[in-house]
Amino acid sequence: MLGIALEILLSYFILKYFNHNFVDALGLKPDRRKLMQLALGIMFPILFFCIFKFTLAWLVHNPYKMNPGYTMQDLIGAVAYVFRAVLYEELIFRGALLYLLIQKTGTNRAMLVSSAAFGIYHWFAWQAFGNPVQMLVIFLMTGSCGYIFALAFVRTRSMYLPFALHLGNNITQMILFSGDASIGDQMLLRTFTTDPVVPQAIISIPVLIIHYTGFQLLGWYLLMKVKPDLS
Numbered sequence: 001m002l003g004i005a006l007e008i009l010l011s012y013f014i015l016k017y018f019n020h021n022f023v024d025a026l027g028l029k030p031d032r033r034k035l036m037q038l039a040l041g042i043m044f045p046i047l048f049f050c051i052f053k054f055t056l057a058w059l060v061h062n063p064y065k066m067n068p069g070y071t072m073q074d075l076i077g078a079v080a081y082v083f084r085a086v087l088y089e090e091l092i093f094r095g096a097l098l099y100l101l102i103q104k105t106g107t108n109r110a111m112l113v114s115s116a117a118f119g120i121y122h123w124f125a126w127q128a129f130g131n132p133v134q135m136l137v138i139f140l141m142t143g144s145c146g147y148i149f150a151l152a153f154v155r156t157r158s159m160y161l162p163f164a165l166h167l168g169n170n171i172t173q174m175i176l177f178s179g180d181a182s183i184g185d186q187m188l189l190r191t192f193t194t195d196p197v198v199p200q201a202i203i204s205i206p207v208l209i210i211h212y213t214g215f216q217l218l219g220w221y222l223l224m225k226v227k228p229d230l231s
Contacts, residue, residue: 004088018100025099027158027229034160041152041164042171044222048215049172056207060195064177064188073197076094078175078186086167093118093146094153094162102154111150117142139213145169148219167220 012022017141023029057063093114101110119139122128128135149162174180199207 007091037161042168045168115147118146144216
């Protein structure tokens with residue numbers, strides 16, 4: 001939490017130096033619209049990835065099962081960990097720096113810089129150096145997600161929606177489906193280590209496309225339907 005507190009203070013003074021109000025610049029003053037965006041932003045990735053993961057589990061005959069040793073204390077601890085990590089990243093990549101980049105370089109360039117930085121950051125976070133193919137996949141996958149989060153900031157002029165999309169994504173992937181080795185097994189586990197059935201290419205290819213781009217493409221489509229906040 002100390003790191004987050006320092007980020008907030010640094011963001012405050014950076015924006016103040018450039019004559020911008022911290023709360024107004026980052027759209028932090030809550031209202032009904034922003035709270036609705038917060039709720040829907042969390043729900044969207046959870047719904048999307050649950051449909052995808054459970055459908056894929058059905059196709060490969062490898063259903064998910066509840067982790068028998070999982071407790072409410074485990075859940076609270078994991079959610080708190082993910083919440084802090086997401087807030088930390090959002091303050092860096094969709095906070096004061098993105099706002100100032102938009103002011104200085106324009107929206108499109110600022111979004112590209114933010115998303116590229118987000119992709120490169122995950123090389124360090126996931127210790128992916130030494131494997132060029134893995135680095136490229138990580139850069140494209142996380143960078144495109146970063147672009148969606150940046151677009152959410154641009155369309156709403158607030159950190160609420162990008163934070164919500166990021167949080168919902170990470171809660172689903174890391175906690176609900178135990179997809180991050182750094183925090184270990186969480187709520188749901190696959191029944192078998194190896195899938196009993198391997199789908200044919202006609203199924204595997206669309207599954208791979210959805211896995212790597214589905215959330216981003218659908219997120220982009222829905223965000224473009226959001227009426228921009230012009231206030």
